[in-house]
Amino acid sequence: MTTVAELCRGTQCLGAETGDPRPCAGAHCPGSRSSRPPRQFNPATQGRAAHTVASQHHAHPSSPRAAASDAAHPAAQPPRSRHGGEAAGGSGRRMRAPEVVPAGCTDADCAALVRQPQPANDTRDCRGIECRLPLRIRPRARARSCAGEGCGPEELPPVHLSDRAAQFLGDFPELGYPSSELGGAPLGVQLTCDIKPGENEVPSEDALILNLQLAKGQEKLVEALRAQQVVIRDLQQKLADQQEALLSQQREILDQQRRMYDQMDVVKAQYGLLSDTVKQVSFQGLQGELQSYFESHLAGLQSQARSHLQKPYAVHKMDIDSKVMDVVGEAHFPQPLLGCPSPCGREEFCDFQRDPPQCEKCTMCPPGFFLISQCSPTADRMCQDRDECLEVPTICGERVKCLNTPGGFRCLGVSQREAVMGLCGRDYFYNPELQECQACSDCEGEPVSAPCTALTDSVCGQPSESRLSQSWGASVGVPPARTSGAHIFPGLQLTIRGKERIDLLSNEAGQVTFLQHGLVWLDHNFAIKHSCRNFLQVGMRLNGSQEEEGRDLSGVRIEQPDGKYFQGVSVSSGVEVEPNHSFALLLKSPNQHCNQSKDLHLYDVATPSVSLLWLSHDTGAVAMTAQMSLLTHYQTSYRPTFRVTSVSDPYVISLTHDSRGVRFTESGVVKFVLQQALYSMGHTCVREGFSLIAYTNRNGTGQEAMRAFKTGVNYRDTSITLSGAVSVAGGDTLSFEITSPSQCNIRYFGDSTGISVLSLIWIPSAVSSALTATVSRTGLPSGAVRNKPLSFQQTGADTPQVRLARSGEPNSRKNFIFHEKGTASIALNLKLIHSCNIVKLTLQRAGGQGEQAGPVAQQVSGYMPEGSEWASIGLRASFPVQNGTALYVTLDCIRGRVNQITHEGGTNISILWVTV
Incomplete structure (x- = not known):
């Protein structure tokens, strides 16, 4: 049976003041060992503890309501020991105050109620700061309030504010000090360093003082920062003021500079006026000084002259400081001459060496001289060799x-x-x-009737206004790599350098601009060695006026030979032009590899590489351009199909019913060119090559007019081209065929870029004629050939304007002789077998009747492609001819030999003559 002493706790227990000797036994007596297990985390327990804290917070311990609450719920929180709940002292046990039985509780049920299991978060008797104090100075335990008959009058000791705060905090276990499991110090003493962030601990007095000091320090720091901000604002304001002052100074400096420049301009103008005035005044002053000088010394001179000679002494010229004065007799002495009687015109100067001075035309620097000083009103132009x-x-x-x-x-x-x-x-x-x-002569701005060649100077002459035909030639170069836009991909414009000036066109910025209406036939001989991938393409482009867009006239593809040898190609086109139309030559590549390639060599021939034949509309000529079909595959034989893109007179020129030929309504001479781009596959293509044949059909009978040969390639892009001139009658047709070896697959291309195009110009027979020939069967050069002329055999009918030299005449079967003045256009194709490093085919002019001998046109080719049986070379050119002009063809082989030249298909020459 539980005694009252087991339930009594606090200062009001029995025997506390009377000295009752009865011992106290039980779990709540002092000195008893707590049977509560070590505290562990329990959510349910935490919840109940929170409820208990809330109830204790609202009921003060000293109030009657709190006493009643304590009587109804006598359970107390167990102590939170830092070392497993052991009591204070050396054994680690903590003493508990004796439990007190509530008033009016006398039966066993009440005692059993007191002995109910205590919750895990039971309140401790020792609360506040006194728990940290030693036992000898710890204040006495305060008795809890007692309600009922057994309780005496309540006498509470004076409580300090710090104790009251500690007591209040002790009532809340969650706000109390940590237990030993959480890192608390033994013996109930907690150091400042033991406080962990996040725990709701009450700081000590030192900590409070430190916090106050920190707060004061923060206030001082804030005040210092504010003072610094004020200083910074002042500095910023000063800096802004200085910047404003600097800007104002700069404005003043700019205004001063502007005023100074204006003053300099005024000074320059005044200096110019002053210099002009000084020149005039100095000349007059010099004249006065010279006159006074001669007057002062003239008397002595005259007396001496009378005494010695007794006759007038004439001084005709006296040159003093470049000023001339004539002294003629005594009566007219002195008589100064200021200069020429009238001001000299433009490009004239006053020649003081003449008597009297006269205006002379300024000298032009001759060819081979360069200018030193320009022509002035008082001095001639000076040139130096x-x-x-x-x-x-x-x-x-x-x-x-x-x-x-x-x-x-x-x-x-x-x-x-x-x-x-x-x-x-x-x-x-x-x-x-x-x-x-x-x-070579520059002709001093006059038109050039004949360009400068390797053996002849430029021929200057004034063209007639009623010309029916005219020719012009120029050289072509590649712009330097450093020039902006000098890229072969996507297109590089070649530079046309023509010295000849005619009234039909102007040559500026590397391109030709036409100044008159007419029909133009263009030829370009091009020789290049390259290592670009795939192929190169050289073509012609005509840029229209502002209302029209440009278009590609023609284009020839140059296959890839891996930079081993030169390749010579010729590109031609016929087109109708108008004023302000411009003509340009383009070099293209299908990829960017050629832009970085350094193995690009253009062979510079000694003759004009580009030439044109201009025909007036008064001749009645007609021009037509047609394109070929697209992407067709053929073997052995291919007849192209045409689609007309432009024709100046569809009555004279039209296509046949199957679009494979061109029909002519009237008789005349046809200058044509066919250029076909292709891609070949097969080794037989390389060995036997391709042939392009032109046929004329008259009254249902076809006849081969001309043929060109092209060495084949394997898995490469290339072009085959044929150009010539043939005579046609009314109703005749002109058709073409491309033959290739068997087991050679070919893809033919055709588009609007000019790579597969037919261009032709029909000229009436009244103003034109044509002659065709091939090399003779005998007398062809072979072996080591060095500039040897070729012998020809005429195949076409005789014409009164041009013929081949007959037997018994000088250079028979070699010279083509013209018997009437006009303009000639020649196309030459040669098929041969050789081992030469360089092959040169040159069209020469024989000297006679005021004409100088020399080359007119030239084309170059290199090694024969590996695996091929034949090679080809050709040239095209237009130039003026006179009555008696003789032309011949030479072949030159450098480092090698010529083995054979065929006289059959593939070798031919056609000559077109047009009156002027």
Whole structure:
């Protein structure tokens, strides 16, 4: 049976003041060991503890309501020991105050109620800061309030504010001090360093003081920062003021500079006026000084002259400081001459060396001279000879001595044949009489009737206004790589350099601009060695006026030979032009590889590489352009189908019913060119090659008019082209066929880029004629061929304007002789077998009747492709001819030999003559 002493706790227990000797036994007596297990986390327990804290917070311990609550719920929280719940002291046990039985509780049920199981978060008797104090100075335990008859009057000791706060915090276990499991110090003492962030602990007095000091320090820091902000704002304001002052100073400086520039302009204008005035005044002043000087000394001179000679002494000229005065006798002395009687015109100067001074035309610097000083009103233009030997030390080669001459140079020991090969270079020609290279004439702005060649100078002449035909030639170059836009992909414009000036066109910025209406036939001989992938394409483009767009006239593809040898191709086109139409040459590549390629070499021939034949509309000529069909595959034989893109007179020229031929209504001469792009597959293509044949059909009978041969390629893009001139009658048709070897697959292309196109110009027979020929069967050069002329055999009918030299005449079967003045256009194709490194085919003019001999056109080719049986080379050109002009063809093989030249299909020459 539980005694009262077991339930009594606090200061009001029995015997507390009377000294009752009865011992106290039970779990709640002092010195008893707590049987509560170590505290562990229990959510249910935490919930109940929170409820208990809330109830204790609302009921003060000293109030009657709280006492009643304590009487109804006598359970107390167990102590939270830091070492497993052991009591204080050396054994680690903590003493509990004796339990007190509530008033009015006398039966066993009440005692059993007191002995109910205590919750895990029971309240401790020791609360507040005194739990941290030693036992000897710890204040006495305060008795809980007692309600009922057994309780005496309540006497509470004075409570300090800190104790009251500690007591209040002790009533809440969640806000109390941590247990030993959570890192608390033993013996109920907790250090400042033991406080962990996140725990709701009450700081000590030192901590409160430190917090106050930190708060004061923060306030001071904030005040210091505010003061610094004020200083910074002041500095910013000062900086802004300084910047404003600097800007104002800069504005003032700019205004001063502007005023200074204005003053300088005024000074310059005043200086110009002053200089003009000084010139006039100085001339007049000098005149006055000279006059006074002569007057002062004239008396002595006259007396001496009378005494010695007794006759008038005439001084005709006296040159003093470039001012001329005439002294003629005593009566007219002195008589100053200020200059020419009238002001000289433009490009004139006053020649004081004449008597009297006269205006003379300014001298033009001759070819081979360069300008030193321009022409002025008082002095002629000054020129100096150009020293070509000094400018180009290797102009004559490494072993040949160069001698400078006025307007040219001389290579000692060089023959005329070597000079024909282009030794003199561009803008120079070889003079056989002086045996030296001389600069070509510029014609001083006049039209050039004949361009400068390797052996002839430029021929200057005024063209007639009623011309029916006219020709023009120029050289072509590749722009330097450093030039902007100098990329072969997607297109590079070649530079056309023409020295000849005619009234039909102007040559500026590397392209030709037409100035008159008419029909134009264009030819371009092009030789290049490259290592670009796939192929290169050279073509012609005509850019229309502002209302029209440009279009591609023609294009020829140059296959890839891996940079092993030169390839010579010719591209031609016929088109109708109008004023302001411009013509340009383009070099294209299908990829960007060629832009970085350094193995791109253009062979610079000694003759004009581009030429044109202009025909007036008064001739009645008609032009037509047609395209081929697209992407067709053929074997052995292919007849192209045409689609007309432009024709100037559809009555004269039209297509046949199957679109495979061209029909002509009236008789005349047809100048044509067919260019077909293709892609071949098969080794037999390389061995046997392709042939392009032109047929004329008259009254149902077809006849081969001309043929061109092209070496085949395997898995490569290339082009085959044929150009010539044939005579046709009314109702005749012109058709074409491309033959290839068996087991050779070919893809033919056709589009609007000009790679597969037919161009032709029909000219009435009244103003034109045509002659065709092939090489003769005998007398063909072979072996080591060096500039040997070719012999020909005429195949077409005779014409009164041009013929082949007959037997018994000089250079029979070699020279083509013209018997009437006009313009000639020649197309030559040659099929041969050779082992030459370089093959040159040159059209030569024989000298006679005021014409100088020399090359007119030239084309170059290289090695024969590996695996091929035949090779081909051809050239095309237009130039003026006179009555008696003779032309012949030479073949030159460098480092190799010519084995055979065929006289059958693939070798031919056609000559078109048009009156002027």
